Amino acid sequence: MSQISASLPLLGFAAWSGTGKTTLLEAMLPKLVERGVRVAVIKHAHHNFDIDKEGKDSYRLRKAGAGQMLISSRYRRAFVTETPDEEASLPELINQLDQTKLDLILVEGFKKLDFPKIELHRSEIGKPWLHPEDKNIIAVASDIGAETDLPQMSINELDKITDFVVSFAKEGLPASLSCDDVNTSGMLSVAEGRDKILSQIVAPTASQHVKLKQALGQIVAADILSPVNVPQHTNSAMDGYAIRGDDIERNSYTVVAQVMAGHHYDKPLQQGEAVRIMTGAPVPENADTVIMREQAQQNGDSVTFDLSMGAIRQGQNVRQAGEDLALGQPAVTAGTQITAPELGMIASLGLDKLSIRPQIKVAIFSTGDEVQHPGETQKQNCIYDSNRYTLHAMLSKIGCEVVDLGIIEDSEASLEATLTAASEQADLILSSGGVSVGDADYIKTVLDKLGQINFWRINMRPGRPLAFGQIQDKPFFGLPGNPVAVMVAFLQFVEPAIRKMQGMVNWEAPVFNAIAEEKLRSRLGRTEYSRGTYGIDANGRLTVKSTGKQGSGILRSMSEANCLIEIVPEQPSVDVGETVRVIPLVNRI
Ligand code: AMP
Ligand code: MG
Numbered sequence: 001m002s003q004i005s006a007s008l009p010l011l012g013f014a015a016w017s018g019t020g021k022t023t024l025l026e027a028m029l030p031k032l033v034e035r036g037v038r039v040a041v042i043k044h045a046h047h048n049f050d051i052d053k054e055g056k057d058s059y060r061l062r063k064a065g066a067g068q069m070l071i072s073s074r075y076r077r078a079f080v081t082e083t084p085d086e087e088a089s090l091p092e093l094i095n096q097l098d099q100t101k102l103d104l105i106l107v108e109g110f111k112k113l114d115f116p117k118i119e120l121h122r123s124e125i126g127k128p129w130l131h132p133e134d135k136n137i138i139a140v141a142s143d144i145g146a147e148t149d150l151p152q153m154s155i156n157e158l159d160k161i162t163d164f165v166v167s168f169a170k171e172g173l174p175a176s177l178s179c180d181d182v183n184t185s186g187m188l189s190v191a192e193g194r195d196k197i198l199s200q201i202v203a204p205t206a207s208q209h210v211k212l213k214q215a216l217g218q219i220v221a222a223d224i225l226s227p228v229n230v231p232q233h234t235n236s237a238m239d240g241y242a243i244r245g246d247d248i249e250r251n252s253y254t255v256v257a258q259v260m261a262g263h264h265y266d267k268p269l270q271q272g273e274a275v276r277i278m279t280g281a282p283v284p285e286n287a288d289t290v291i292m293r294e295q296a297q298q299n300g301d302s303v304t305f306d307l308s309m310g311a312i313r314q315g316q317n318v319r320q321a322g323e324d325l326a327l328g329q330p331a332v333t334a335g336t337q338i339t340a341p342e343l344g345m346i347a348s349l350g351l352d353k354l355s356i357r358p359q360i361k362v363a364i365f366s367t368g369d370e371v372q373h374p375g376e377t378q379k380q381n382c383i384y385d386s387n388r389y390t391l392h393a394m395l396s397k398i399g400c401e402v403v404d405l406g407i408i409e410d411s412e413a414s415l416e417a418t419l420t421a422a423s424e425q426a427d428l429i430l431s432s433g434g435v436s437v438g439d440a441d442y443i444k445t446v447l448d449k450l451g452q453i454n455f456w457r458i459n460m461r462p463g464r465p466l467a468f469g470q471i472q473d474k475p476f477f478g479l480p481g482n483p484v485a486v487m488v489a490f491l492q493f494v495e496p497a498i499r500k501m502q503g504m505v506n507w508e509a510p511v512f513n514a515i516a517e518e519k520l521r522s523r524l525g526r527t528e529y530s531r532g533t534y535g536i537d538a539n540g541r542l543t544v545k546s547t548g549k550q551g552s553g554i555l556r557s558m559s560e561a562n563c564l565i566e567i568v569p570e571q572p573s574v575d576v577g578e579t580v581r582v583i584p585l586v587n588r589i
Helices: 021-034 057-063 090-096 158-171 190-199 340-348 387-397 412-425 442-450 483-502 555-560
Strands: 010-014 039-043 068-072 077-081 104-108 117-121 137-142 152-154 208-211 240-244 252-259 273-277 287-292 296-299 302-305 330-332 353-356 361-367 401-408 428-432 451-457 465-471 474-479 512-516 527-536 542-546 563-567 579-584
Touching: 010 021, 010 158, 021 039, 021 104, 021 158, 039 090, 057 068, 057 077, 104 158, 117 158, 137 158, 152 158, 190 465, 190 483, 240 252, 330 340, 361 387, 361 412, 387 401, 387 428, 387 483, 401 412, 412 428, 412 442, 412 465, 412 474, 428 483, 442 451, 442 465, 442 474, 451 474, 465 483, 474 483, 483 527, 483 555, 527 555, 527 579, 542 563, 542 579
Parallel strands: 010 104, 010 117, 039 104, 117 137, 137 152, 252 273, 361 401, 361 428, 428 474, 512 542
Antiparallel strands: 068 077, 208 353, 240 273, 240 287, 252 302, 296 302, 451 465, 465 474, 512 579, 527 542, 527 563, 563 579
16 A cells, blocks of 8 residues: 655554554644644544534535535634545545645554554554554554654653654654664655765776667767868858958959859959858958848959948958868767757767667566456456556657566565566666565575665655665666656656766766746655646746646646656645745646
8 A cells, every 4th residue: 555645744543443543642732833843733533523513504505415514703714524425545635734834744544554654552552553554654652652763752641752752743764763774864855865876887988889869869989070071161151252351441442253052153353343242152262251231232354342232351251161060170089979960960960870878678577476467357455557657658768778577576586586577677777666675585695695785865855765786787776666666766866967977977867957837845854855836926026836636646647747747855845936946847748
């Protein structure tokens, strides 16, 4: 099940009934309010509750058929929505809250869903611990000790529990109460993760010669030196008349020839002579000045110039030989990606072949018994594989060849076989799924056996779990399973690695600043990537807002976005009007 996420800290309480959840919350809420934390509570009820009384106007109107009833006064408002068909999901309920007026959402109930929870435990209830089963439990409050590495508090020390909740709301978890699963100290920042990866990626040495058009999108292996001067000859930048620069004072000149582009006048130009010349045609020997046709009046063999339209300056309107590029100068440097201007420029040098880096071959596969091929009939509790498709697209976009190894069942044998095959066929291996805390340990066993792998937790959202290492010297990335997390992790970690393997030097994705049009939430210390749309507002300023729902499984948020909004670790939130970093996705995905 995917982690429930909100743009605010979301915290629940897991307990058996009778433990006193509501009583504890009731006692804690005034303390939270006192400490300036703006809290919403979402409570799950199993029974058919009514919040207003029989006979009240709102009750009567609702019973008469208002599917949604909103009643408001100076003091409060209530929104009662009938849900006869299906109960609202927790994400839907979260979306009903005005998150701009909150710092924390506390949840009572929904205990089967994935979001961070504190376990409340009283020995007198006589029930088992919940944290061994529920990986979402981040701390335990009890009247006895638990055998766990999770942070523990006494259930009777309300102030300690409140401290924990306040720290959670403000900056994730307090260091003094941290555990390995949830603290930030064992985590890498996005930049640290990328640096570690790049330090282990080796730049290429191999190269191959290809025809010009085949080089489009590929990376140049060695500096391309100009074999010629560009332009080849000093030539006219205008249609007009070429004269000698030491002969500009004269009233009229004798036109001795007409030179079209692709031809030349083969005699040195003398004093008093002019040559009628077309744009791009080489100027004759001794001539270095061109007067545009609009200024000229030709009568038979004689031409005069209208100086009221502009005085003649020696050297005007000519392009010098080698002015764009001199013989022997690098036209395109090694590591450059060939796009339209490079392709045109190399062609302009007369070259029809060049040396490029070999295309990078990337093997991809998906993991998970719940993952199915599109086109199959959907099975109960299964999802269709989207990750191999987004990865295929992003890899193709950056010029890689994709080796698609399909979906691998959750077993040691198939994973081992697939990874071995991948390392033989490809230069880089990418998998998705199965690297979260609590996922099957066989992945770690197999990776440990086949190579050098580190399991990292990156302090970012989405995309926290990431495995990186080598299998038979081939770089391997174990990406998270959630579809948006896969794309974000690809853009932030895999693409920089591939760019280096392709031979690009210090490649960096473009980033710019924009003004936030809405309040954006993050958490101190964490990098938050929201999917956004940027644009120009009525005042001509570059602004950005997030796309709709931001769950890490919601690919539609990526589809609607034209950028990622990057809220850096130092920024716990961004207010309307503040500046925020924007990573454009145009042309990247
Ligand atoms: P995991 O990291 O394997 O626990 O996966 C996290 C979430 O991503 C789960 O909800 C998975 O069902 C989902 N998921 C994993 N692999 C894929 C895939 N190839 N396509 C779409 N969703 C996936
Ligand atoms: Mg999985």
